[in-house]
Amino acid sequence: MPYAVRLLPPTLSLLALALALAAPAVSAAEGRSAAPVPAADGWSAAPSGGGRPSVYAEGVPGAVLQDTLSVTNRGAGPVTVRLTGTGVPLAFADRRVRVPARTRADVPFTVAVPPGAAPGDRTGTITVRDGAGRTASVAVLLRIGGPRLSALTVEQVAVGADGITYELVNRGTTTLVPRLAVRAQGLLGPVLDRAPRTLPVELPPGRRMRLTEPWPGRPALDAVEVRLTVTAAGGARDTASVTARFVPWPAASAGAGGVLAAGALLVVRRRRSRGAGGC
Template sequence: MAAVTALIGAVAAAPPGTEDRTAAPPGTRAWTAAPAAGRPYAYLEGPAGSVLQDTLSLTNPGARPLTVRLSGHGAPVSFAARTVTVPARTRADVPFAVTVTADTPPGEHRGTVRAAAADREIRVDLRLRVSGPRLAALTVEDVHVETATGTLRYTLVNRGTTVLAPHLAVHAEGVLGTLLDRPRRPLPLTLRPGERTTRTEPWPDPPGLDSVTVRLTATAQGAAPATARAEASFASGPALTGAAGLLLAAAAGGGHALRRRGGSRTPPASAGATP
């Protein structure tokens, strides 16, 4: 989705941002690859929807032609040629372009360019800056309580233009007060602009019999807090059995009291009876 900055560095003393995955064969001079003008990495900048261009220089100091295979990773890089044969003791300049799609969010983006030849591979960080306003916006949606297990299910959505690292707080209230109160904590994920993810939150000891309101609050740096609620009624079998037993006991106790009160009444005296 983002762009490419290409640096492929020299084998010995590779510049910052480059990584030589293999060593040059003993007794040979190493070929090199780098952005034009010997920059430590290729830095490209432009708005979304543009095509940015640069040049990659491949240098072959050896006595034989060298075939180099080029590829881009993590960004849409287009080379004038994916495979380039560089004559002996020659430098070849290979144009390449990075397409910044219209939905690429503003900010810094990175990728990797890889050059492979003669059983060696060099990787280079690619750096792109997309201009435009930065907006951090996070929502929490579709909150659902699975009453059979107490599991909370919800969806986080990045509705801004920056990468977000969400935090989550959980609170649940029952008829008699607070049942669950988990303070804000970081989640093990990041969300790219437009990305959404559905997650679950365990609740190992939900109530057996209660009417509950669950509130989830999601936050991220620069974004306003987002809150969503869900209602749930818990009524497990054991809790219902216990509640029914209490009701029956209360009813039985009430009937016994009425019978006792009825049996202790004194019949009214007959009219005209002599004391």
């Protein structure tokens, strides 16, 4: 048996027996005499060692961490429970455990830190369920060690009919909430100037996200340099720009025989420059 079974102290055993004798009996006229079923509080689950409300594990990517869960049956009859884990990689010595009356079963389990996982905290849950559907839950906190790097780039900037499109890439090891500032400089001065604001997105490590910045009221005739600057906590910063020419339909049709469409724009140049947080 891959888990250890321990008898409860005599005082707890006598208390459980007294409770069982005080419970109403099932009469033979009911036509059933099933095995004793523990009350809703007849068993419990908790991290072994006593006094721990949850499981805490800490390690670097690739580590396998060990701990033990105790299932205590204070009832007058045996109980069989099943163990499942969610949120973090959990593996149990046995997922199905039979705990005799007035006995505690200690079930070893491991928490695996995924290789390449970003530093930070992950949460999970161990759920213990008996045959009657009653459950007990134990929270798991996994803290992943390693260097915390904040790095962000803005790429693929373009001006189109829907506005300014661009891609944000998290090249660090922490989840980022980016801030964006937009400035467009035309031949006669600024035509767009938006102060930095927090975007309603979260960007996990390694993720790429394509976004669009609306631009109503674009110039009808101008050559404009559009500059996007993104920042995030931890010193991440990057800047990219694109130059576009706006040509109105009448001028385009007169000068080019109708080759250009109404409000056409020509993207002629892209530039980018990265700050200290870029990669």
